[in-house]
Amino acid sequence: MRFIVCVKQVPDVAAPLQLHEGEIHAETGRLVLNAYDASAVEAALDLTETHGGSVHVVLVGPTGGQEAIRKALAMGVESATHIQPDADAAIDSDGYARMLADYLRDEDFDVVACGKQAQDTDAGLTGSMLGALLALPFAGNAIKMDRDGDLLVVTRQSDSSQEVLALETPCVVSCSNDMNDPRVPNLKGIMAARRKQIEVKIGVRPRGEPATRVRRYEAAPEREPGRILEGDPQEAVDELVRLLKEGHVI
Amino acid sequence: MGTLLTYVETRNGQVKRSSLEVLSRCREIAAARGDELAAAVVEADPARCVDELARHGAPTTYAVRHPIFARPATVPTTLPLTVALARIAGEASPTVLALPSSESVREMLGALSVRLHAPALPDVASFEVKDDAVEALRPVLAGKFLANVRAQGAPVLVSVRSGSYAASEAPVDTTLREVAFDAGEVPSGLSLREVVAGAEGARELSEARAVVAAGRGVRDSAGRKLIEELAEVLGAAIGSSRPVVESGLFPAATQVGQTGKIVSPELYVAVGISGAIQHVAGITNSRIIVAINKDPEAPIFRWATYGIVGDLYEVLPGLIATLKSS
Numbered sequence: 075m076r077f078i079v080c081v082k083q084v085p086d087v088a089a090p091l092q093l094h095e096g097e098i099h100a101e102t103g104r105l106v107l108n109a110y111d112a113s114a115v116e117a118a119l120d121l122t123e124t125h126g127g128s129v130h131v132v133l134v135g136p137t138g139g140q141e142a143i144r145k146a147l148a149m150g151v152e153s154a155t156h157i158q159p160d161a162d163a164a165i166d167s168d169g170y171a172r173m174l175a176d177y178l179r180d181e182d183f184d185v186v187a188c189g190k191q192a193q194d195t196d197a198g199l200t201g202s203m204l205g206a207l208l209a210l211p212f213a214g215n216a217i218k219m220d221r222d223g224d225l226l227v228v229t230r231q232s233d234s235s236q237e238v239l240a241l242e243t244p245c246v247v248s249c250s251n252d253m254n255d256p257r258v259p260n261l262k263g264i265m266a267a268r269r270k271q272i273e274v275k276i277g278v279r280p281r282g283e284p285a286t287r288v289r290r291y292e293a294a295p296e297r298e299p300g301r302i303l304e305g306d307p308q309e310a311v312d313e314l315v316r317l318l319k320e321g322h323v324i
Numbered sequence: 325m326g327t328l329l330t331y332v333e334t335r336n337g338q339v340k341r342s343s344l345e346v347l348s349r350c351r352e353i354a355a356a357r358g359d360e361l362a363a364a365v366v367e368a369d370p371a372r373c374v375d376e377l378a379r380h381g382a383p384t385t386y387a388v389r390h391p392i393f394a395r396p397a398t399v400p401t402t403l404p405l406t407v408a409l410a411r412i413a414g415e416a417s418p419t420v421l422a423l424p425s426s427e428s429v430r431e432m433l434g435a436l437s438v439r440l441h442a443p444a445l446p447d448v449a450s451f452e453v454k455d456d457a458v459e460a461l462r463p464v465l466a467g468k469f470l471a472n473v474r475a476q477g478a479p480v481l482v483s484v485r486s487g488s489y490a491a492s493e494a495p496v497d498t499t500l501r502e503v504a505f506d507a508g509e510v511p512s513g514l515s516l517r518e519v520v521a522g523a524e525g526a527r528e529l530s531e532a533r534a535v536v537a538a539g540r541g542v543r544d545s546a547g548r549k550l551i552e553e554l555a556e557v558l559g560a561a562i563g564s565s566r567p568v569v570e571s572g573l574f575p576a577a578t579q580v581g582q583t584g585k586i587v588s589p590e591l592y593v594a595v596g597i598s599g600a601i602q603h604v605a606g607i608t609n610s611r612i613i614v615a616i617n618k619d620p621e622a623p624i625f626r627w628a629t630y631g632i633v634g635d636l637y638e639v640l641p642g643l644i645a646t647l648k649s650s
Binding site for chain 2: 085087091093096098110166167168171193194195196197198199200201202203204205206207210211212213214215217227229230231232233234235236237238239240241242245250251252285286287288289290291292293294295297298300301302303307308310311312314315317318319321323324
């Protein structure tokens with residue numbers, strides 16, 4: 075099966091982040107491969123290692139940042155395309171999805187995979203939008219992916235159950251990080267990644283102002299400070315039960 | 325004058341609490357602005373939800389009625405649901421289509437946005453309507469920050485985190501308006517092989533009024549037993565953090581947090597959970613958080629309303645016994 079995995083670069087959420095005049099600044103300034111996309115890359119590599127096929131990654135983003143692509147190549151992905159928007163202006167989820175769809179319409183693939191959301195925006199629209207834009211079968215929040223002949227069999231986590239879906243290819247899948255633990259690239263992989271060519275294409279950004287925009291970032295509200303219930307376990311338990319009753323919680 | 329349309333999710337004919345919360349918020353906005361209010365139901369038997377929606381103030385309920393929406397599902401319903409909602413939106417011409425931010429809504433929101441040429445604001449913690457735009461706060465970066473976002477469109481789609489607003493009653497007379505839907509128009513390309521249901525009688529996490537959640541401190545089946553007993557006596561759903569899902573002690577469906585379920589109970593009891601930011605991102609809409617952890621430095625205590633520093637294997641038996649006897 076031929077996979078194309080859509081990847082995104084996000085600020086390193088493990089590094090300290092600061093809010094300054096409505097904008098978020100990452101202390102390290104480092105951009106990394108979105109963790110959910112890493113799970114999609116891992117799942118694609120895993121399936122092609124078992125059944126044969128190929129894995130290609132595509133990134134939409136400004137010039138310069140290719141960290142996410144390098145990481146995917148170091149994991150074992152064969153080839154990559156970096157789509158650089160033709161204008162340095164804001165792009166919303168819809169814009170990203172349309173630029174990806176424009177690219178994908180000209181490509182041959184069996185499965186388009188992406189993470190179920192990006193770590194920086196947590197929006198989770200791309201996969202579902204791609205399915206609709208390309209008019210292909212879509213399954214989101216996949217926790218398991220397997221091949222059955224020409225079909226892709228996906229287990230997805232739903233609200234109260236898991237659904238096992240068989241998708242005709244070509245299809246679109248968004249992946250949960252519960253699917254796997256993405257491999258950590260070894261030295262050989264990192265060296266090999268340096269020799270792999272990254273195709274650069276110019277993407278046409280949808281015309282006009284994006285319909286959605288971020289006006290500013292704000293600090294999340296703090297919770298009221300709580301209290302530690304002192305004493306031996308039973309004393310603490312008695313106090314807890316008293317407080318919960320007083321608050322009509324139980 | 326605009327129309328605020330709320331998509332109302334049901335489970336076995338029961339309207340979900342998270343949907344009533346969204347409907348209540350829309351009612352509040354509609355009243356302040358002089359807008360129309362309506363509900364949208366996609367059901368095998370919509371009539372059974374109408375009383376509940378009338379009690380929560382929806383004067384009009386648009387409904388798509390079709391047997392494929394019966395539960396348990398026998399065919400994939402994401403695409404039919406998207407088409408049905410697009411149909412209802414076509415009929416109701418809303419200025420805002422608000423939805424509960426559930427897994428099934430996440431699954432279709434992007435497609436609905438494409439189909440309706442409508443911008444989407446997913447998973448918001450609050451929203452308001454200003455002129456012809458929707459402004460909202462969205463938790464981002466594992467809930468560390470809020471993005472203040474704005475969308476302009478007709479309609480604007482906005483999905484709302486459970487627990488962000490209170491559900492309130494305001495009875496009115498309601499009219500049920502059925503909207504035509506043809507399952508044959510929905511393209512195929514995928515089939516449902518199996519539905520692996522949660523444990524028999526398991527309470528749905530995102531709807532639960534009380535949640536008992538287990539973390540790394542729960543090491544074995546004896547610990548799991550204690551969690552189950554505590555959940556039973558509190559009438560709570562069982563949640564978990566990632567380590568105990570990975571260890572196989574708890575099923576993936578119980579995972580709470582950024583990658584799992586977002587919960588909003590009255591009472592959240594975090595047992596042996598350290599409080600990693602990815603977990604906390606899913607619990608901050610809880611009213612009361614109780615943390616039980618033997619490490620006094622555990623970050624979970626920063627979020628807890630009440631904390632007990634102690635070994636869960638010593639604290640829980642006493643807590644269970646005390647709750648039983650009181």
